[in-house]
Amino acid sequence: MGNRRMFKCKRCEQPTISVFDKYKMGLWREVHCSNCNARLADNPVVLGAFHFLAYVQMVAWFAALTYIYHDSKYLLYIVAFWIVFDILGVLLVPMVVLRPKPLST
């Protein structure tokens, strides 16, 4: 396994982030770098805009077409676009380094 399929940590620049980790960030999860232990997440502004502009608009559009034309093939388009958006999100949404959690006192 080469490092080409890994994403670089935003803090230490080491290729420690797997595609699956990056995908989890797209689900609003945080991921810890195995090298520097930074808390990493997808940029919430970009991710939020992406979810609203891509997923919500797309699902609303094809759901409307399904309703208007009574044709369930549009539901398959939702699944297809959903997968495409997931891949685009993994590739395009930038990472941010989160602040360390405050120590509980």
Ligand SMILES: [Zn+2]
């Ligand atoms: Zn790191």
